[in-house]
Amino acid sequence: MATRGIRTRHLAGDQVEVTVAAGHPLADLVAHTVAEGLSSIEYLGGIPGIAGAAPVQNAGAYGQEIGDRLTAVTAHDWTTGRTARVPAAACGFGYRTSLFKQQPGRWTILSLTLHLTRSTAAGPVTYQHLAAAFRAPLGSRPPLAEAAAAVLHDRAERGLFLPQHGPDHRQVGSCFLNPTVTEDQAHGLLSRGAPVHRMPEGTWRASAGWLLEACGYRPGTQVTSGVPLLQPPNPHPHRGGGSHRAGFPRCAGGDGRERTNGYWRRPSA
Numbered sequence: 677m678a679t680r681g682i683r684t685r686h687l688a689g690d691q692v693e694v695t696v697a698a699g700h701p702l703a704d705l706v707a708h709t710v711a712e713g714l715s716s717i718e719y720l721g722g723i724p725g726i727a728g729a730a731p732v733q734n735a736g737a738y739g740q741e742i743g744d745r746l747t748a749v750t751a752h753d754w755t756t757g758r759t760a761r762v763p764a765a766a767c768g769f770g771y772r773t774s775l776f777k778q779q780p781g782r783w784t785i786l787s788l789t790l791h792l793t794r795s796t797a798a799g800p801v802t803y804q805h806l807a808a809a810f811r812a813p814l815g816s817r818p819p820l821a822e823a824a825a826a827v828l829h830d831r832a833e834r835g836l837f838l839p840q841h842g843p844d845h846r847q848v849g850s851c852f853l854n855p856t857v858t859e860d861q862a863h864g865l866l867s868r869g870a871p872v873h874r875m876p877e878g879t880w881r882a883s884a885g886w887l888l889e890a891c892g893y894r895p896g897t898q899v900t901s902g903v904p905l906l907q908p909p910n911p912h913p914h915r916g917g918g919s920h921r922a923g924f925p926r927c928a929g930g931d932g933r934e935r936t937n938g939y940w941r942r943p944s945a
């Protein structure tokens with residue numbers, strides 16, 4: 677069975693079905709679809725990991741989530757011993773969660789099938805942070821290649837890339853989720869310049885990084901003995917929503933390591 681590879685099938689009009697093997701890197705899939713002029717997952721560029729892991733936590737960034745474009749996953753069900761096609765509607769997708777996360781050990785995802793659109797325009801901008809980067813209103817659709825490049829640039833600015841080599845390559849990954857806030861709290865936070873994002877189902881989520889900083893975890897704070905917080909790499913951490921890691925403070929260990937939103941890293945030279 678192939679663990680890598682992308683297959684494309686043209687449907688009616690500008691609709692395209694893309695099937696990717698679970699072992700294929702997600703970032704490569706996004707780069708491939710953008711290069712092919714296929715829109716709808718361009719804001720997921722640069723997320724580390726394999727495609728098969730993406731549905732598990734419904735990987736998302738900058739207002740797009742993998743679950744939005746999935747039509748189905750093929751997965752081996754270890755409780756029945758059978759391989760099944762699980763339609764997206766049965767995957768239980770939510771904010772960084774899914775059926776596969778809720779039932780650990782039951783499923784091995786083998787491939788993903790996505791429904792994309794051939795277009796020179798990216799999906800609508802729903803994050804204020806991206807809108808500001810594009811100097812375009814929310815809801816606008818920037819050019820596809822430009823939007824994909826802007827996201828990669830923004831991730832690089834914030835230290836949201838997993839390096840291919842070196843000590844930073846080995847890390848525990850991400851565990852922070854942006855917390856839900858009430859509408860009143862959201863407006864209160866927005867009036868203080870905090871990044872707050874309205875989720876498609878109407879709930880509000882505030883930036884965990886911004887809240888931690890507001891609680892006093894500012895650069896220089898000693899988290900514990902020998903572990904001070906450092907400046908986040910983003911020079912405008914409070915400007916907008918961005919990914920769910922916007923503006924997270926970083927820690928430095930006594931051995932010179934830093935932590936960015938749950939990731940330990942060494943300061944670059």
Ligand SMILES: Cc1cc2nc3c(=O)[nH]c(=O)nc-3n(C[C@H](O)[C@H](O)[C@H](O)COP(=O)(O)OP(=O)(O)OC[C@H]3O[C@@H](n4cnc5c(N)ncnc54)[C@H](O)[C@@H]3O)c2cc1C
Nearest residue numbers: 724725726728729730732735736737784785836837838849
């Ligand atoms: C620098 C950095 C930036 C990140 N940015 C983002 C971001 O913007 N948005 C976001 O959503 N996430 C982000 N993440 C989190 C991370 O990219 C995802 O969790 C990713 O999907 C993990 O992929 P992996 O291949 O390393 O999976 P692993 O860490 O190996 O596995 C993750 C989970 O998925 C399960 N799993 C893996 N493959 C399969 C499979 N084929 N079938 C069933 N279960 C499987 C594993 O058992 C495990 O429970 C970031 C992580 C880092 C380190």
